[in-house]
Amino acid sequence: MDATPQTPHCKRLTMKEEDYLETILNVSAEKGYAKTRDVADELDLSPPSVVEMFAKLDHKKLVVYRKYEGVTLTDAGRAVAEQIKYRHDVLVEFLRLIAVPDQIAEKDACFMEHELNAATIQKIKQFVEYVGSTKSAHAELKRFTEFCK
Structure with missing residues (x-):
């Protein structure tokens, strides 16, 4: 396992980004999907904060974010989250x-x-x-x- 997750658009993810990816993975495994509210509740954050991070992770091609639908991990995002x-x-x-x-x-x-x-x-x-x-x-x-x- 590599200590430094790599993505196409960044050399190193922040702790916060890694926490989001891990949470999305865990929530998706538990519920079959990850909606903004689910991730916000899990991380004890406001939905607007979560949406902001979803947009960043989407830009880095680690998730696919659809407004009002939630988020899914891309293959790259899943690999980092599983790591x-x-x-x-x-x-x-x-x-x-x-x-x-x-x-x-x-x-x-x-x-x-x-x-x-x-x-x-x-x-x-x-x-x-x-x-x-x-x-x-x-x-x-x-x-x-x-x-x-």
Whole structure:
């Protein structure tokens, strides 16, 4: 997974743009579509703010925005959104593994997913897989969790 999503019109997306793409992906997966109100509710923003970002993402060819209908991800937008979701999911899994409470793990992963290098994400993923596949590592992690209490 590349740490820096690329699009035809920009070198680097902002954290905010990445958050929108990930939210559109998640809302679409849940409801089958993503309307302005759904994304606004999910991000706790006003619909006019969401429409403004939809227009920017449409200009970058990451979404197709239709006024009053909502937004759909383009292939490029879906690729970026899936990449961000992958990073988020890996980080949440890791943070939960080290006994970070769920709500904090979600919030911290949202911040970290934008900044960590792809190589770091890959090593974290390998660590999580290793702990899950090795009895001794799992036992040590359990001891760590108890230690944290």
